[in-house]
Amino acid sequence: VRGDKSFTELYDGCYRRLVGELFVVLGSVAEAEDVVQDAFAQAYRRWGRISAYDEPAAWVRRVALNLASNRRRSLARRDVAVVRLSGGLGHEPELSAQLVELTAALRLLPLDQRVALMLHHVADLPVAAIAAELGVPDGTVKARLSRGRAALRERLALDTEETSS
Amino acid sequence: VTDLDTLFKDLARAGSSAATQQLLSELPAQPRRRSRRVFAIVASTAAVALVIAGVAWLPGGSGRSDRNAAGNGCVATRPTWMIRVAAGGSIDAAMASARARLHAAGVAGSCVVATSDREAVVATGGTPLRELDADVLQPLTFNRVLIAEQPCDTRPPLGAVAIPGPLVTLLGSAPQAPGSGICYSIERPGLALDGHVLRATVVTLAGGQGIELSLDPEATAALSDLSATMSALRPPQDQLAIVRGTSALASPHISSRISDGKLQITGDFTRPDATELAKELTAPAYPIGTTIVAIPAESGSPQSAAL
Numbered sequence: 440v441r442g443d444k445s446f447t448e449l450y451d452g453c454y455r456r457l458v459g460e461l462f463v464v465l466g467s468v469a470e471a472e473d474v475v476q477d478a479f480a481q482a483y484r485r486w487g488r489i490s491a492y493d494e495p496a497a498w499v500r501r502v503a504l505n506l507a508s509n510r511r512r513s514l515a516r517r518d519v520a521v522v523r524l525s526g527g528l529g530h531e532p533e534l535s536a537q538l539v540e541l542t543a544a545l546r547l548l549p550l551d552q553r554v555a556l557m558l559h560h561v562a563d564l565p566v567a568a569i570a571a572e573l574g575v576p577d578g579t580v581k582a583r584l585s586r587g588r589a590a591l592r593e594r595l596a597l598d599t600e601e602t603s604s
Numbered sequence: 605v606t607d608l609d610t611l612f613k614d615l616a617r618a619g620s621s622a623a624t625q626q627l628l629s630e631l632p633a634q635p636r637r638r639s640r641r642v643f644a645i646v647a648s649t650a651a652v653a654l655v656i657a658g659v660a661w662l663p664g665g666s667g668r669s670d671r672n673a674a675g676n677g678c679v680a681t682r683p684t685w686m687i688r689v690a691a692g693g694s695i696d697a698a699m700a701s702a703r704a705r706l707h708a709a710g711v712a713g714s715c716v717v718a719t720s721d722r723e724a725v726v727a728t729g730g731t732p733l734r735e736l737d738a739d740v741l742q743p744l745t746f747n748r749v750l751i752a753e754q755p756c757d758t759r760p761p762l763g764a765v766a767i768p769g770p771l772v773t774l775l776g777s778a779p780q781a782p783g784s785g786i787c788y789s790i791e792r793p794g795l796a797l798d799g800h801v802l803r804a805t806v807v808t809l810a811g812g813q814g815i816e817l818s819l820d821p822e823a824t825a826a827l828s829d830l831s832a833t834m835s836a837l838r839p840p841q842d843q844l845a846i847v848r849g850t851s852a853l854a855s856p857h858i859s860s861r862i863s864d865g866k867l868q869i870t871g872d873f874t875r876p877d878a879t880e881l882a883k884e885l886t887a888p889a890y891p892i893g894t895t896i897v898a899i900p901a902e903s904g905s906p907q908s909a910a911l
Contacts, residue, residue, distance in 0.1 A: 454623065455620040455621075455623045458617075458619055458620055458622075458781045459615075459616035459617060459619040459620030459623070460619075461700065462615070462616065462618070462620070463615050463619065464621025466719075468619055468623060469707075471619060471623075472623060472624065472707075473700075477696065480718075500853050515776060520900055531622060532618040532619060532622035534618055535614075537611065538611065538614060541612075541615055542615065542818065555617075557612070559611050560608060560613070560615060561612050561615075561616040588608065591608065
């Protein structure tokens with residue numbers, strides 16, 4: 440089924456949501472915007488093909504997540520993340536104390552756990568869909584989710600009953 | 605008690621609401637209708653001119669993608685630099701590097717727009733070019749100082765620096781008063797810092813603000829040899845200039861061999877200057893063979909400096 444959305448519609452409809460999702464993973468709106476914009480730019484170049492997908496937005500998210508993990512790798516290798524992140528122009532959101540704690544705790548998790556947690560808790564995807572999205576077995580997703588939750592539970596003063604699905 | 609699910613959703617919502625959504629369909633500080641027009645033109649594969657905010661520039665670009673650089677709103681009105689990568693180089697990497705430098709220098713309202721797979725244009729907004737440092741996108745190098753000349757208050761024209769040669773004269777930090785400037789003649793090519801600085805931290809030292817650098821193994825080895833030679837020389841030949849484009853940003857004296865790749869640089873820095881420099885030093889490297897071309901405010905022919 441050919442999607443009937445135009446690129447502009449997709450962009451207008453999904454850009455903010457995707458930045459929010461990538462923000463959860465990356466902890467910086469500036470970085471999230473960079474990868475989401477790059478992902479949209481890639482989608483634009485291949486729009487003829489991508490517009491025919493059932494869910495072009497899912498494609499953009501996958502590309503953005505790949506870009507995020509590549510970027511993390513290269514930053515980690517060069518060990519400049521801290522310096523660069525402080526170079527933003529100050530349009531990071533103001534967060535409640537609890538959300539600041541959450542972002543701080545997330546920062547300490549491996550990227551793949553953050554991605555799994557985001558896809559589950561923000562994008563509301565079930566384990567099987569996350570596994571398909573990431574191309575890993577269900578068990579791997581479950582492990583990432585439970586390790587991620589356990590680590591967050593330890594760091595946050597939260598009632599975090601497992602909501603396994 | 606707030607559950608994890610709610611917290612995550614709140615966090616994503618906070619991120620969403622801080623998004624500036626400035627890529628294709630919306631340029632903040634511009635009327636919505638006009639933004640649409642910009643997108644339509646960018647989207648047209650037949651477009652021979654790229655138009656931002658109604659000002660046409662760069663004929664010949666095919667307008668394939670549009671990425672905003674500085675994060676705080678793209679209000680660009682004029683093209684300021686052109687970035688070209690060599691064959692096989694990644695324009696995305698060059699753009700990321702330029703973005704990091706714009707962030708570092710606090711150049712607000714700028715846009716980095718890819719016009720082809722090999723070229724991108726940086727447009728700046730509110731700040732006129734003459735008030736910007738035209739060298740802001742140039743990568744940094746360490747160069748040996750051969751001659752220091754004082755007083756010397758005139759910045760050499762960009763074109764003069766672009767001419768490849770073993771010796772070039774640069775202006776030191778901006779002269780505070782007539783007659784107080786210093787010019788350095790430096791040895792080229794220098795030691796490239798682009799991509800070789802692992803860490804750059806602003807520190808307060810006895811002499812004022814400084815920067816603590818930590819270099820990667822390749823630059824460490826090069827600096828070790830260089831500093832061994834230089835430390836035996838008399839001033840000004842014991843000075844190592846940190847060069848960006850047409851300026852020497854600092855020119856510390858080397859008193860001993862630096863073998864561990866860790867060094868502190870003090871200069872006539874204010875804290876914001878030191879912070880900016882530290883960020884520039886750690887910006888991601890440009891792909892090899894990238895050229896930054898400054899487009900003069902009163903448009904003549906662009907003047908370039910190859911990296």
